[in-house]
Amino acid sequence: MITILDYGSGNLNAIKNIYERLNIHFEFANTKEQIERADHLILPGVGAFDETIFTLQEQGFVEELNKKVLEDKVPILGICVGMQMLADSSEEGTLNGLGWINGKVKKFDKDIIPGKPKIPHLGWNSIEITRNCPLFKDIDSSVGFYFVHSYYYDCADEANVISKTQYGNVFHSAVNCDNIYGVQFHPEKSHDNGIQLLKNFANL
């Protein structure tokens, strides 16, 4: 069963719809008890960094998540801001991230990026898969995924990067370390590739 963390973020219904179509059990979790019994966790995310992490802290989820993810090694997938929360910190805010995969969330700086791309990075972009990973099974990397973000995850250890994407510079569009996965794009809004990725995650 997939446990989708409901902490006031958007896009829950789209994820729900896909799992319904795939006939994979899921539940929305807004209590610690629900997190405790999870065997797969999804951290969705549309929103600002501080507000998202603050909500997690306020609801007392952080401790429970640390236990599930770091001790019980339950697979977890962070989406968009949900991915950024895996980092140590973000230039978007002042609060600390979960710090599970070392790195910093940085703002696209249009003045130092070649070609001065428009910010936010918005639309369909391809990914370059840099490490073989079950999350990317049967994914068409040239079609890629839908992105919408002004900040990106700069992973400290390249070994944890599983895909890169070019927007001006090349940035880390997906990360993985052990049971922890994060994707900057929105699989729930990325048609066939997205459905496949969410299915792959459920199969982990």
Place this chain on the structure above:
Amino acid sequence: MLRSRIIPCLLVHDKGLVKTLRFSVENGKYVGDPINAVKIFNEKSVDEIMVIDIDATVQEREPDYEMIKNVATECRMPLCYGGGVTTVEQVRKIIKLGAEKVAISAAAIKNPNLLCQISESVGAQSVVLVLDIMKRKTLFGDGHYEIFTHNGKLKSGKKLYDFLEEIKDITYGELVINNIDLDGIMTGYDLDMCEKVRELTEVPLTFLGGAGSYNDLKVLVERFGIIGAAAGSIFVFKGKYKAVLIQYPMPEEKKKIQPI
């Protein structure tokens, strides 16, 4: 590589979908049910979709959250909702219902700082500014574009290029320029205006109004590189008698417009 976005824009009026003509519903056409259209666009793997409730601002009412929820739940592609949005709280609610982006027009033209407040709350990537514009000619033959609100019925008193200059330091995530003169006309985009707008802005841009064929989309993309090419008529009408048919470029046609 990032690709251009080809975006159907759906207009909701009296809970149905309409395609207007120069913003007039009376001269427009009923084209079906919103949810049904979204289902068809899902199957066609649409890049992104815009759903605009054209009644909300005019009727001075709240967005129809039930409709937004139903549409957002159905969408397997990114959704931008617009219509009647005036506060940060409304935006938060709409994002929570599953829209990726919220479009603001009249309220932001009146008070551009609202865009900053919303960006701070939900992140700039979800904040879309929509400007409905009409060309005004003076007696001397030179013209300018004026911004309108309330479905083209109210003058804002602001000129497009001046306003873009005025909001240079305002934080938001995307600008949509909707050309009232070309709405439903299907003769192609106003490329000179697009060019000027592009010079004046640094956010991602989407142009709406005028597309009459897939070739018009291609012309826009070829000229501006990465751009949002939005349209209404070409995605809902077929043939010169404008029979209602939901359509979208097939993968092969799409590659001609926006090469992978």
